[in-house]
Amino acid sequence: MATFTFEEQHMIIRFLHLHGMKPIEIHQQLSETCNDGIMDVKNVRSWVQHFKEGRTSCENKPKEPRPRTSHSEDMIVRVEQMVMEECRLTVKQIAANAGISVGSVDIILHDDLKMREVSARWVPQMLTDENKASRVAMCQAMLSRDRGMNSAFFSSIITMDETWMPMFNPETKWQSAQ
Numbered sequence: 001m002a003t004f005t006f007e008e009q010h011m012i013i014r015f016l017h018l019h020g021m022k023p024i025e026i027h028q029q030l031s032e033t034c035n036d037g038i039m040d041v042k043n044v045r046s047w048v049q050h051f052k053e054g055r056t057s058c059e060n061k062p063k064e065p066r067p068r069t070s071h072s073e074d075m076i077v078r079v080e081q082m083v084m085e086e087c088r089l090t091v092k093q094i095a096a097n098a099g100i101s102v103g104s105v106d107i108i109l110h111d112d113l114k115m116r117e118v119s120a121r122w123v124p125q126m127l128t129d130e131n132k133a134s135r136v137a138m139c140q141a142m143l144s145r146d147r148g149m150n151s152a153f154f155s156s157i158i159t160m161d162e163t164w165m166p167m168f169n170p171e172t173k174w175q176s177a178q
Helices: 006-018 023-033 041-052 073-086 091-098 104-111 129-148 171-176
Strands: 115-118 121-124 157-160 163-166
Touching: 006 023, 006 041, 023 041, 073 091, 073 104, 091 104, 104 115
Parallel strands: none
Antiparallel strands: 115 121, 157 163
């Protein structure tokens, strides 16, 4: 007994169908001729039906993948617009508004939009050219001010969370009494 691939079995089914055999008879012929791995009667009937409808190819047609609705360009733009309008949305809220899963929203935010959550706000991970230019201009202004004050300007500033504020020491009761 021989072993045939599915494509070879499709050819045999087509040949026997053209000779007028019924699907059950074709399956019996395959069972007698082939060793292991033969098609069941349901698949033989299906292939006979394809050949009756005019199919001539014995190869399996590649299946079309399901369309990706949750990770398309339109959905990425939609999620970005939601975040830009209201940056305090949670991932669950974005998913509910967009009609996609939480995992898809997470992938869009982190991988596609390169955003991360900072203090319950979604912000871009990378600085834009405009952000970089404004930071350079601010630093140059601070350096020129420090040079004008003989390096006394930076010693009077405390930085915290990227907010600049001058240092202020209130007088104690003892100091104000003198």
